[in-house]
Amino acid sequence: MRKGIKGQAGATRQHLITRHLITRHLTRQHLATMALLLGTAALPAAAAAREAVDLILHDGQVLTVDAAFSTRSAVAVRAGRIVATGGEDLLEKYSAAQVIDLKGRTLMPGFIDTHVHPIPIGPSDVNPLVAHSIVEIQDMVRKKAAELGPGKWITGYGWQEAALAEKRNLTRADLDAAAPDNPVLLVRAGAHSATANSLALKIAGVTRDTPDPKGGLIEHDAMGEPGGVIRERQDIVARFIPPPTWAEMKAPMIRTLKGFLALGITSFHDASGRIDDEPAGAGGIAPATPGAEVASGDMTFARARALYAEMGADLPRVTMYISYPGAERLKAFPHHTGYGDDRVRLGAIGENLVDGGFTGPTAWLLVDYKGQPGFRGKGRYTDAELQDMVDNANRLGWQLGLHCIGDAAIVQTINAYARSLETIPDPAHPGDANGPGDRRWFTDHFTIMPPDATMATMAKDHIWIAQQPNFLYNLENRYVALLDDWRLAHNNPVGTPVHKFGLFMAFGSDNLPVGPLVGLYAAITRKGPSGIVHGPEEAVTRPEAIRAYTANGAFLSREEHDKGTIEAGKLADMIVLPFDPLTAAPETFLNSHVDMTFVGGRLVYSNS
Ligand SMILES: [Zn+2]
Incomplete structure (x- = not known):
């Protein structure tokens, strides 16, 4: 049996009576005496008064991440969802098959990483x-x-x-x-x-x-x-490497996905998603002969659906970005953003590269790279090509989340988004006047802060951001080498876009590395490994950072009613941390770990 988890089934009668009475403010001595005195007749009444649930976690610091960022000490879970949050009185209201004493540890919503590539280690x-x-x-x-x-x-x-x-x-x-x-x-x-x-x-x-x-x-x-x-x-x-088959890659993929659970990730947005693995008409858009499969080991959408049907309860939930396959093939695909269920669903047309990145460097900047006169990187699309892709996806009801890292790429992307949002009605709400509506398009990355006018357009048209605050930490050397002072100070900004422009932002990692704790550290400290603080005004508070790595990720996939916070009715996707993320020394985020991970109320990872 795992530490801190005890089954209630084996509890003695005295324990049950004691627990029932403990909220009546009796001393332990009284309780011990009374438990001995109480007859068996009292028991059925006490037990019947309590509603049955599957799991109670109590004696913890429960960060609900609700609108008020309120804290509780206990949570009751039934059939994969949260039934109630509250204090120790939940032990009196509910009877659970499994009771976990958190012993003061923190329980919070599981992390939602809005940008990760599941990369299996193949043969x-x-x-x-x-x-x-x-x-x-x-x-x-x-x-x-x-x-x-x-x-x-x-x-x-x-x-x-x-x-x-x-x-x-x-x-x-x-x-x-x-x-x-x-x-x-x-x-x-x-x-x-x-x-x-x-x-x-x-x-x-x-x-x-x-x-x-x-x-x-x-x-x-x-x-x-x-x-x-x-x-x-x-x-x-x-392209000369013979691709592995899905049969070869499935087991390694499962290992990789389970690894996310150990990092506290209960949902992720898969930035490697594709749909071209089945022929058009059979749920896919492959132009191949009927029955032909894509010759690769990638976890395409159809493969993810099959994998999750088989063992989804043991894996983190996934929203798949879909790489734009071209206008005709996208049109042949019968679904769009939001299709699926709470285990596997379609996300944005995303991660198509408007520019490159800083590891090259190939990010597209509005000014020259530091010490490289004349070199600004370059974009991958002409304005017309980009507009065409955005408009085609928009007309078919897709959310957009294109990869843009440099400020020039962000400006080009936002211009294309704005034109499309302002001229093409939302297919989900065709009665609405043309306008941005609530389509939750986002920039996938936001490394170099664009001009104010671009952020003002984003606010006006409700264009949001999937940000990777950990880039500041893990790419610090690259940024120091390649960016002038202003761009260095505002790399991967959070404070200005959120506080000054009111932009909505969700966090993710993009595998640099996958662990959310590094991203939280960088978001609240603005420090890289050197310890130098880069642009303190771009930091956010701990509650803001935690919300961006939990609730806000659910909003980005339109699942805010289902997950992202610990509130009654939501999926019981939760993690236990051995430290208090609101008060611990910032370095704790770099050195600590996740103790337990629950998906749908099931313990899917334990550190012990
Ligand atoms: Zn990207």
Whole structure:
């Protein structure tokens, strides 16, 4: 039996009587005496007076994150939903099969990460995410080469130079030394660049003379040879990797999703979502022959539906962003945003890249990068292309959540959104006059604060933000190197857009890393690993930060009536923290963990 959890079924009669009486302000001595004196006749009446529930958590600090951010000490749960919140008197009102004494710990709504890519570790993958040095990555690659044999692709995700002892990018030569006879492609954390070895570049036909692909950049070494790093367009190499099948990737995907539960994430927005895995007319939009499946191991929407039908109760709930598949194919798809249920549902047309990111850097700025006169990055779409995509999705009833990182990309995106919102009626409310309505479109990222006029347009047209406050922490070195003082101080802003412009903001991680506690730390302190405070005016209070990582994520997927707070009637998606997030030293967020995670009232993760 887990610590802090006890079944009530085995409780003695005396315990039941004692619990029943405890709220009548009797002393423990009185209770002990009275319990002994009370006859059996008193018991059925006492038990019958209490309403049966499945679970009671009590003796805690319950942050409800309701409108008033009120605190309680106990919660009762039945059939996956919260029945009541209150004080210790809930133990008298309800009788539960399971009672958990929180012993003063914090119970709060589960985190909702509004931007995460579930990245499974597949059979050809190494895991450079956990490496502390290039030497360690080389060791992983060497072992994988021995395991797979020569010629087989070796892949992996998540290296970042700041975490490596050598403090530099991984190069072609590093990988050649480890696996000269295997093609290798290792994607950097954030997925905006990757390093290939010589064999991989050879297979992809990348030579010293290969021009940069549209929207991307092939880095070269001092001799003019490709150095291995390809920014933004690593697909020019990745497309030669034989894709794993879903049969191979399903178990690793389940492991990855369960890993989110250990981080306290009870719902997430999957920024890798796709719908093109079944033929048009059969619930999908694949142009392939009937019955043909997409040849990849991706968790597409249909696969997620099947997986969650099988074992959704053990997994975090998911809202899937859908990558824009083109006007005709989107039209052939019979559903739009909101389709699904409380386990798996369709989210926005999202994560299509209006620009790149700072790990390249390929973010599109309104001014030159620091120390790089003339270089501002560039956008991926012409204004007309972007407008076309936005308008097509809008007419079909989709929410929009496009990826825009740099201020130039944000301005372009907001202009396209505003034009579309102001001219095309909301298909969900066709009777309404043209106008923004309540379509909850958002920018997926908001790294460089755009001009005030753009934020004023966002307020006017109700365009919101899916922000990643942890970027400030984990990309601090990149920002310090690449941004002028003002943009550095306002990187990934929260305070100004929320307080000054009244913009609605929900938090997420975008895998840098996935853990919400780092994001909360950065949002309340504005500190990176250096300890330097960047733009204190962009910080928010702890309750604001907690709300942005819980309730606000539910709002973004139109599920605010169902989850995001601990209130009667809502899904019992909750976590237990061993510290008080309202008063603990900020560093606690970096060093602590989640004790328990509940989805729909089920304990799906326990740290003990
Ligand atoms: Zn993105």
